[in-house]
Amino acid sequence: xxxxxxxxxxxxxxxxxxxxxxxxxxxxxxxxxxxxxxxxxxxxxxxxxxxxxxxxxxxxxxxxxxxxxxxxxxxxxxxxxxxxxxxxxxxxxxxxxxxxxxxxxxxxxxxxxxxxxxxxxxxxxxxxxxxxxxxxxxxxxxxxxxxxxxxxxxxxxxxxxxxxxxxxxxxxxxxxxxxxxxxxxxxxxxxxxxxxxxxxxxxxxxxxxxxxxxxxxxxxxxxxxxxxxxxxxxxxxxxxxxxxxxxxxxxxxxxxxxxxxxxxxxxxxxxx
Amino acid sequence: xxxxxxxxxxxxxxxxxxxxxxxxxxxxxxxxxxxxxxxxxxxxxxxxxxxxxxxxxxxxxxxxxxxxxxxxxxxxxxxxxxxxxxxxxxxxxxxxxxxxxxxxxxxxxxxxxxxxxxxxxxxxxxxxxxxxxxxxxxxxxxxxxxxxxxxxxxxxxxxxxxxxxxxxxxxxxxxxxxxxxxxxxxxxxxxxxxxxxxxxxxxxxxxxxxxxxxxxxxxxxxxxxxxxxxxxxxxxxxxxxxxxxxxxxxxxxxxxxxxxxxxxxxxxxxxxxxx
Ligand SMILES: Nc1ncnc2c1ncn2[C@@H]1O[C@H](COP(=O)(O)OP(=O)(O)O)[C@@H](O)[C@H]1O
Ligand SMILES: [Mg+2]
Numbered sequence: 001x002x003x004x005x006x007x008x009x010x011x012x013x014x015x016x017x018x019x020x021x022x023x024x025x026x027x028x029x030x031x032x033x034x035x036x037x038x039x040x041x042x043x044x045x046x047x048x049x050x051x052x053x054x055x056x057x058x059x060x061x062x063x064x065x066x067x068x069x070x071x072x073x074x075x076x077x078x079x080x081x082x083x084x085x086x087x088x089x090x091x092x093x094x095x096x097x098x099x100x101x102x103x104x105x106x107x108x109x110x111x112x113x114x115x116x117x118x119x120x121x122x123x124x125x126x127x128x129x130x131x132x133x134x135x136x137x138x139x140x141x142x143x144x145x146x147x148x149x150x151x152x153x154x155x156x157x158x159x160x161x162x163x164x165x166x167x168x169x170x171x172x173x174x175x176x177x178x179x180x181x182x183x184x185x186x187x188x189x190x191x192x193x194x195x196x197x198x199x200x201x202x203x204x205x206x207x208x209x210x211x212x213x214x215x216x217x218x219x220x221x222x223x224x225x226x227x228x229x230x231x232x233x234x235x236x237x238x239x240x241x242x243x244x245x246x247x248x249x250x251x252x253x254x255x256x257x258x259x260x261x262x263x264x265x266x267x268x269x270x271x272x
Numbered sequence: 273x274x275x276x277x278x279x280x281x282x283x284x285x286x287x288x289x290x291x292x293x294x295x296x297x298x299x300x301x302x303x304x305x306x307x308x309x310x311x312x313x314x315x316x317x318x319x320x321x322x323x324x325x326x327x328x329x330x331x332x333x334x335x336x337x338x339x340x341x342x343x344x345x346x347x348x349x350x351x352x353x354x355x356x357x358x359x360x361x362x363x364x365x366x367x368x369x370x371x372x373x374x375x376x377x378x379x380x381x382x383x384x385x386x387x388x389x390x391x392x393x394x395x396x397x398x399x400x401x402x403x404x405x406x407x408x409x410x411x412x413x414x415x416x417x418x419x420x421x422x423x424x425x426x427x428x429x430x431x432x433x434x435x436x437x438x439x440x441x442x443x444x445x446x447x448x449x450x451x452x453x454x455x456x457x458x459x460x461x462x463x464x465x466x467x468x469x470x471x472x473x474x475x476x477x478x479x480x481x482x483x484x485x486x487x488x489x490x491x492x493x494x495x496x497x498x499x500x501x502x503x504x505x506x507x508x509x510x511x512x513x514x515x516x517x518x519x520x521x522x523x524x525x526x527x528x529x530x531x532x533x534x535x536x537x538x539x540x541x542x543x544x545x546x547x
Contacts, residue, residue, distance in 0.1 A: 066441065068437065068440065068441065071437070071440060096443050096444070096445050098443075101443075103442065104437075104441040106438070106441075108434050110434040110437070110438040111438075112435060112457070122439070122442060122452070123442040123443065126444050127443065172438065175438070175442065176441070179443060
């Protein structure tokens with residue numbers, strides 16, 4: 001990407017409103033505080049990458065956006081998280097509705113033990129879509145968007161678990177896309193799959209940003225540099241102490257001229 | 273002692289233990305087979321016993337056994353599965369749930385003759401169900417309940433967390449996740465548990481002798497009495513009435529139970545393939 005194209009993008013991106021904002025967030029697992037004092041805005045219809053050494057709370061933070069942490073007993077979130085300026089932890093908010101708007105892809109591909117078709121149709125069916133024709137259409141469109149349609153269009157009745165790991169991950173992406181989420185959270189989606197599928201997933205992410213906001217946690221800094229427009233670097237400096245958001249900026253800035261010494265050390269491979 | 277010698281000794285002991293197990297199993301099966309096979313014929317299976325020496329067949333006892341087993345299964349399966357789903361998915365894990373689990377395990381280790389006595393007091397007499405298929409099925413269900421419950425609980429716990437999370441992540445409620453993902457995924461193992469418990473019920477003697485009676489009778493309604501195969505076998509053998517027929521009955525019983533266990537294996541294999 002030439003500098004020119006980039007500055008053009010940069011301008012456009014800066015005009016985009018934030019889809020998600022986080023103010024003074026801290027997070028506890030029981031007595032252990034995992035995150036402290038996080039402030040960040042996630043741009044709408046862009047890819048934001050979370051990087052940092054393992055165990056620094058990237059997954060934990062990601063799960064704050066769809067309240068998946070609610071499922072882990074003893075956890076506590078303080079601070080403010082908004083989606084389209086609405087506090088998602090406000091008393092009236094149903095996490096079940098929220099998760100429909102904010103989908104999630106996990107590190108381990110986790111198709112349900114049912115057919116490929118039923119995997120993708122699962123979400124729409126939950127939310128009341130019954131007509132076969134409509135489901136067919138959703139399934140096809142979602143698999144297309146997930147770059148998987150060509151490979152599975154003749155085997156839709158086969159068990160999702162019979163696919164390769166990379167195909168399973170794309171099936172999970174299709175499953176999320178089928179409920180038309182506004183945000184897609186991806187927690188190291190490519191760390192357990194083959195390179196061809198990684199390529200396909202990176203491609204589809206680029207295609208999806210015309211309609212949805214993506215946050216991806218990745219261990220792979222080249223991947224962060226390739227796919228994201230913004231990057232947040234997290235670090236837990238002292239074991240047992242909470243992690244902090246060290247630096248958040250445009251991805252090019254993070255990788256070419258980081259402001260914080262610790263970011264520079266990390267991306268140049270000095271620790272982590 | 274040098275290492276390789278220790279190794280050889282250890283290996284021989286393990287071999288011996290395994291060998292004894294196989295020999296004992298083989299001896300029992302072949303003994304019953306050799307003594308019973310000459311008895312087995314369509315007439316033996318499908319006709320009634322008659323005369324003081326119980327000549328003829330064992331048909332009503334087969335029907336009684338199948339009747340009571342199916343009835344017990346119908347009683348146990350829904351209760352045990354729902355209870356297990358509640359314990360595994362909904363109950364706040366703590367002292368109370370621990371106690372329920374302990375109670376279920378204890379129930380499983382109550383000697384079956386005690387359970388028979390209990391069935392006699394509660395169902396046959398207090399509830400006025402007399403000697404009947406229903407009394408026996410209810411008493412058997414006490415025996416089967418903990419087996420099915422534990423199997424179901426373990427099956428549910430074996431469904432990986434990340435599969436549930438996939439469902440929650442799509443905006444599914446807890447009940448939607450449990451009913452559409454967790455239970456179907458656990459189903460093969462649940463069925464295995466039910467089959468194993470049923471196999472146990474088929475072979476049970478002490479409980480049924482107290483609750484079903486001994487009358488040779490073809491049960492039609494659940495309130496009819498009857499004589500299951502195990503009791504028939506017991507009576508024939510203990511009173512020395514007709515030893516060959518006893519072996520024939522024993523062989524049929526073993527085949528039936530073997531069938532149940534093979535069925536359980538089949539489902540378990542399907543389960544491990546799917547997960
Ligand atoms: N369910 C949990 N219960 C308690 N502590 C947890 C749990 N999940 C993660 N943690 C802890 O929180 C910290 C952050 O973990 P995580 O968010 O998984 O980091 P990352 O995704 O960056 O590797 C780690 O110290 C981890 O041990
Ligand atoms: Mg993680």
